[in-house]
Amino acid sequence: MDRETRLFAESHFRGLRGCLPCRVCPTPDHVDFIEKPDSFSYADFFKGYLLPNVPCVFSSAFTEGWGSRRRWVTPSGKPDFDYLLQNYGDVVVPVANCGVQEYNSNPKEHMPLRDYISYWKEFIQQDYSSSRGCLYLKDWHLCRSPFHADIFRSFSWSVNICGRKKWFFFPPGQEEALRDCHGSLPYDVTASTLLDSRQHCSPPLEVTQEEDTISINHNWVNGCNLANMWHFLQQELQTVQREVSEWRDTMPDWHHHCQVIMKSCSGINFEEFYHFLKVIAERRLLLLATETGPGEREGNKGTGLGPQQAAFDISRIAEVLASVVAHPDFEKLDTSVFSPRPEDLLQQLEELVAATASL
Numbered sequence: 114m115d116r117e118t119r120l121f122a123e124s125h126f127r128g129l130r131g132c133l134p135c136r137v138c139p140t141p142d143h144v145d146f147i148e149k150p151d152s153f154s155y156a157d158f159f160k161g162y163l164l165p166n167v168p169c170v171f172s173s174a175f176t177e178g179w180g181s182r183r184r185w186v187t188p189s190g191k192p193d194f195d196y197l198l199q200n201y202g203d204v205v206v207p208v209a210n211c212g213v214q215e216y217n218s219n220p221k222e223h224m225p226l227r228d229y230i231s232y233w234k235e236f237i238q239q240d241y242s243s244s245r246g247c248l249y250l251k252d253w254h255l256c257r258s259p260f261h262a263d264i265f266r267s268f269s270w271s272v273n274i275c276g277r278k279k280w281f282f283f284p285p286g287q288e289e290a291l292r293d294c295h296g297s298l299p300y301d302v303t304a305s306t307l308l309d310s311r312q313h314c315s316p317p318l319e320v321t322q323e324e325d326t327i328s329i330n331h332n333w334v335n336g337c338n339l340a341n342m343w344h345f346l347q348q349e350l351q352t353v354q355r356e357v358s359e360w361r362d363t364m365p366d367w368h369h370h371c372q373v374i375m376k377s378c379s380g381i382n383f384e385e386f387y388h389f390l391k392v393i394a395e396r397r398l399l400l401l402a403t404e405t406g407p408g409e410r411e412g413n414k415g416t417g418l419g420p421q422q423a424a425f426d427i428s429r430i431a432e433v434l435a436s437v438v439a440h441p442d443f444e445k446l447d448t449s450v451f452s453p454r455p456e457d458l459l460q461q462l463e464e465l466v467a468a469t470a471s472l
Contacts, residue, residue, distance in 0.1 A: 114422040118156045140284040145169045163337040202227035212246035276326025336429035397423040424469040431462035
């Protein structure tokens with residue numbers, strides 16, 4: 114990140130005080146296609162897509178040098194089963210049955226990749242049907258995923274090594290129109306029941322047949338969507354508290370149990386979120402302490418994390434941490450055993466934000 118991009122980002126967030134980025138940015142009427150890597154910089158991506166949290170599509174030129182595109186795919190563009198079997202056949206992989214729904218998800222099992230490929234070949238030979246159902250190998254999306262938001266409301270990229278997918282995107286907030294009378298989101302947004310206005314309020318959607326597909330996917334959180342993650346965690350705790358509200362006055366340590374339940378359901382609670390912020394903050398502090406000498410003030414022009422990016426991240430962590438520290442449920446935690454104490458870390462970050470304003 115260069116200095117100009119950092120200042121642009123900080124100005125962007127100053128204009129959002131008290132609001133989530135995803136709630137105020139306009140919804141695009143199309144998805145941009147980025148064709149040439151040489152004419153598209155990180156600053157372009159950061160300003161145009163990360164900050165406003167809007168999707169884009171990169172051409173295959175961005176992954177032209179990936180080994181997986183050369184090795185995992187046949188000349189005809191299909192999955193190279195022989196290569197995958199030879200190199201990964203004994204790897205145990207998680208597989209979900211997309212034909213069965215359990216609690217708005219799919220039951221999962223584990224099997225060696227060679228067994229899954231055997232099923233896959235049979236599935237193709239039988240005109241994409243099997244008595245075992247439609248099995249989905251986690252992280253290699255071969256069929257439709259349930260309607261969802263990415264974990265912790267993180268960013269996500271997905272690269273098709275081969276095959277084709279159809280994506281359905283809903284602008285932030287519009288998912289509320291899809292909830293049923295119990296407040297649950299639909300498992301399948303293309304289901305015919307969504308056409309019943311008595312149950313949901315949403316338009317009909319198109320369904321297309323997908324090809325045999327291998328994709329590589331990754332989720333990440335950075336300064337642009339950290340506030341979204343914190344907002345999501347607050348919502349998760351509120352959901353837990355509503356579900357067990359009848360025991361609020363009779364259960365000892367009710368607030369503690371809510372945090373335990375939240376961690377079980379979401380994989381993280383308020384204490385662990387603080388430690389997540391602390392680890393990232395300490396790494397950025399270390400980078401700033403070692404890389405802010407002469408010649409660094411204009412930022413890192415390469416692909417590594419430079420001082421301008423670190424300073425931006427520190428400012429975003431400080432803002433979110435201030436909200437965390439002031440949250441009534443966080444105040445109920447025993448933070449005396451935290452090192453450093455949340456208030457001390459916040460003070461350190463706020464002082465650094467002021468000190469790096471002219472960086």
